[in-house]
Amino acid sequence: MKHLRSIPELGVDGIVRILNLADHMVEVNRRPVPKVPALVGRTVVSLFFEDSTRTRISFETAAKRLSADTMTFSVSTSSVNKGESLRDTVETVDAMGVAAFIVRHKTSGVPWQLSEWTDASIINAGDGWHQHPTQALLDCHTIRTELGRSVGRECLAGLRIAIVGDVRHSRVARSDIQAFTALGAHVIVVGPRTLLPPEVHTWPVAVTSDLDSVIGDVDVLYMLRMQRERMNEALVPDLGEYSNRFALDRARASRLRADCLVMHPGPMNRGVEMMVDPSDLARSVITRQVSNGVAVRMAVLFDALGEANSEVSS
Numbered sequence: 001m002k003h004l005r006s007i008p009e010l011g012v013d014g015i016v017r018i019l020n021l022a023d024h025m026v027e028v029n030r031r032p033v034p035k036v037p038a039l040v041g042r043t044v045v046s047l048f049f050e051d052s053t054r055t056r057i058s059f060e061t062a063a064k065r066l067s068a069d070t071m072t073f074s075v076s077t078s079s080v081n082k083g084e085s086l087r088d089t090v091e092t093v094d095a096m097g098v099a100a101f102i103v104r105h106k107t108s109g110v111p112w113q114l115s116e117w118t119d120a121s122i123i124n125a126g127d128g129w130h131q132h133p134t135q136a137l138l139d140c141h142t143i144r145t146e147l148g149r150s151v152g153r154e155c156l157a158g159l160r161i162a163i164v165g166d167v168r169h170s171r172v173a174r175s176d177i178q179a180f181t182a183l184g185a186h187v188i189v190v191g192p193r194t195l196l197p198p199e200v201h202t203w204p205v206a207v208t209s210d211l212d213s214v215i216g217d218v219d220v221l222y223m224l225r226m227q228r229e230r231m232n233e234a235l236v237p238d239l240g241e242y243s244n245r246f247a248l249d250r251a252r253a254s255r256l257r258a259d260c261l262v263m264h265p266g267p268m269n270r271g272v273e274m275m276v277d278p279s280d281l282a283r284s285v286i287t288r289q290v291s292n293g294v295a296v297r298m299a300v301l302f303d304a305l306g307e308a309n310s311e312v313s314s
């Protein structure tokens with residue numbers, strides 16, 4: 001794999017390969033010195049044109065644990081503010097000798113555009129509403145590990161996964177649905193009609209606006225963040241009303257099956273979609289998602305940049 005731009009481009013074999021490599025990276029991360037020389041001398045640049053805390057730090061931690069050199073391009077202090085185009089920015093940084101760009105941008109499709117302007121690997125860290133493939137991979141890895149599933153192509157077979165909330169604006173939902181269903185899970189999309197995309201009926205999912213009818217019968221409850229920064233119209237007339245119908249509150253939490261995993265990509269809107277403290281829930285794996293994110297991103301960088309014969313375990 002040279003680029004990781006979307007889940008469909010990666011395909012089911014690619015997903016399984018990354019998840020298995022991530023198992024190895026989890027082991028590396030447990031060592032007293034969680035660092036291997038796999039990417040010595042390679043430079044990885046993060047180009048984040050949108051705000052981010054966990055994704056950027058997670059990628060940079062992953063790159064450092066593989067001994068890559070890392071550079072961060074921060075838009076707020078860059079020549080983008082002097083009118084530099086995306087192409088000039090990429091070509092300028094590329095001229096310094098870069099092995100991979102990790103890119104986040106508010107416009108869908110930017111990772112594909114970038115790969116026309118540079119020979120470096122492109123890793124998509126979120127493009128608009130479109131894709132967030134490493135989030136989907138770390139979510140699959142978390143479910144697979146926490147539920148003790150097999151390591152093969154059908155590792156999520158038979159699981160019922162509800163994805164709840166603002167699906168319309170969510171690149172996480174789009175990538176997760178593609179990855180979960182590719183691995184055999186049954187996905188139920190739950191949200192108010194105004195926050196479901198018009199094309200949802202063409203997706204390989206069940207759809208409902210009644211969270212209470214499914215909450216007691218799922219293996220994974222995946223809560224999405226309400227993406228208020230992406231809404232340019234009033235899609236939710238009243239946030240309180242939204243929370244009444246779609247938030248995870250105490251009453252709903254008490255109806256979850258004892259072994260049901262609760263997940264959220266972060267950052268959470270407490271009091272909007274999350275009315276309970278996740279640490280009060282028996283099986284919240286939200287912080288596991290964050291720690292698995294580092295291992296999964298190490299696997300992605302190694303898969304894209306590692307030499308065929310280089311040893312991660314050395």
Ligand code: NCD
Nearest residue numbers: 054055126172225265266267
């Ligand atoms: C997500 C994102 O930015 O797409 N967050 C993340 O990567 N941790 C989800 C979100 O912002 O709601």
